[in-house]
Amino acid sequence: MIDLFDKPTTEVAKALLGSYLIHESCEGTTIGKIVETEAYLADDPASHSFVGKTPRNAMMFGSAGKAYIYLNYGMHNCFNVVTAKEGIGEAVLIRALEPIKGIKLMQKRRKTEKVTDLCSGPGKLSKAMGITLKNNGADLINSNLRIILSDNSNHKIVKTTRVGITKGSKRLLRFYIKDNSFISKK
DNA sequence: GGAACGATTGAT
C-alpha cells in the first residue's frame, strides 16, 4: 500500500487505475475510482518539470505520494500524484474518475446531472471533487485528500498517446481501463 | 514591466 508510489512513474500510472481517490471537504465527502491516468517524466518535454525546478512545479520534485495541483488555461485545476525520488520531477496526472460517492455534491459543483460527465477530464474531476490549489502538497496517504489502493485489478489496461500536449505527443504514456464508460474520450 | 502560452472545457 505505502510502496504504491515507490515504483517507476509509468508503473504507478498503471497501478493507480482502479484505486480510489477520496476527498473529505467541509461540503461533504466525494469518492471516485481512478479510470484514466497519464505519466509525466523527467526527460519529457511535455512535463512541467522539463525546464527544471520552478515555484510552480516545485512539488513535482518533492517526495512521492503528495499532490501536485496547478491551474491550467487560467480556469481549470489539474490534479497529479507526485512520483519518483525526491529531486526527480515526475508525476501522474489523473484524467478521469468513475464517481462512487457524493454524486449529488459532484452534480452541484459541476452544475450538471449527467454522471458520465462529472469526472471525465482533469479539470472536470477537480471541480467535482472540490480539489483546488489549496490541496497542493497534500499527503495522499494520510490527509483529507487521499488515495486508497484497490486490490481489484480485474481490468485490461489500454496504453496510448497523451491528450492535449504539443511536445512529446508520440510517447505512449496515457493509460485507461478498457471498456470503462467514464474516461475522458472514447 | 509586458506578452505569449497552456497536461481544458463548454457553448456555438
Next chain:
DNA sequence: TCAATCGTTCCT
C-alpha cells in the same frame, strides 16, 4: 470551431 481566463515563464 472558438472564446473564456489568468498564473507562469520568458523576453525586453
